[in-house]
Amino acid sequence: MRTEINGNLLELKAGDITRQRTEAIVNAANGSLLGGGGVDGAIHRAAGKELLEECKRIRKEVLNDHYLPTGEAVLTKGYQLPASYVIHTVGPVWNNRGDEPRLLANCYQNSLELSRNKGVSSISFPSISTGVYGYPINQAAPVALQTIINFLQAQAFGDVVMTLFSEQDYQVYKQTLKELL
Numbered sequence: 612m613r614t615e616i617n618g619n620l621l622e623l624k625a626g627d628i629t630r631q632r633t634e635a636i637v638n639a640a641n642g643s644l645l646g647g648g649g650v651d652g653a654i655h656r657a658a659g660k661e662l663l664e665e666c667k668r669i670r671k672e673v674l675n676d677h678y679l680p681t682g683e684a685v686l687t688k689g690y691q692l693p694a695s696y697v698i699h700t701v702g703p704v705w706n707n708r709g710d711e712p713r714l715l716a717n718c719y720q721n722s723l724e725l726s727r728n729k730g731v732s733s734i735s736f737p738s739i740s741t742g743v744y745g746y747p748i749n750q751a752a753p754v755a756l757q758t759i760i761n762f763l764q765a766q767a768f769g770d771v772v773m774t775l776f777s778e779q780d781y782q783v784y785k786q787t788l789k790e791l792l
């Protein structure tokens with residue numbers, strides 16, 4: 612599904628984010644930046660070990676060995692990926708405390724701002740937090756899509772792609788986008 616927003620393109624597709632040819636792809640990382648399962652593992656496998664080396668340098672030199680806080684984002688190169696850049700952001704773990712929507716929106720907002728500031732005009736997102744982190748996808752989809760829509764309505768950016776890993780996830784995002792437009 613494709614829709615135009617203020618001259619920008621928002622696209623939903625089912626697929627594997629490691630194969631996307633946008634300038635940047637987003638990784639649903641954990642705060643350690645040292646890799647993990649799910650989309651994080653897939654991105655590190657496809658990018659090659661230099662990605663982990665750069666993540667370790669950021670941990671040490673930028674974050675002073677601290678974890679990347681939830682909702683924040685950092686940018687690395689894409690190495691063996693088709694994408695030039697990977698933006699690593701840490702989604703909230705779902706625990707029903709009430710601050711998850713704000714933190715999830717921060718992931719999308721900060722990733723989009725980081726790409727814009729780097730001059731990147733096409734970016735692919737996975738469905739952040741809806742895997743191991745347990746955020747119910749029917750509640751995550753409106754937060755993700757509304758944040759992207761607001762960003763695109765405010766400026767000329769380019770292309771934003773939501774890459775959903777299953778047909779079922781794709782249908783949830785598609786239905787949600789129809790309701791929001």
Ligand code: ADP
Binds near residue numbers: 640650651740777
């Ligand atoms: P989180 O810890 O943020 O929940 P996960 O990696 O467990 O991150 O899951 C986030 C989403 O990414 C899930 O919907 C999962 O199905 C999806 N996913 C896993 N691998 C890929 C991939 N290669 N491309 C796109 N999405 C993926």
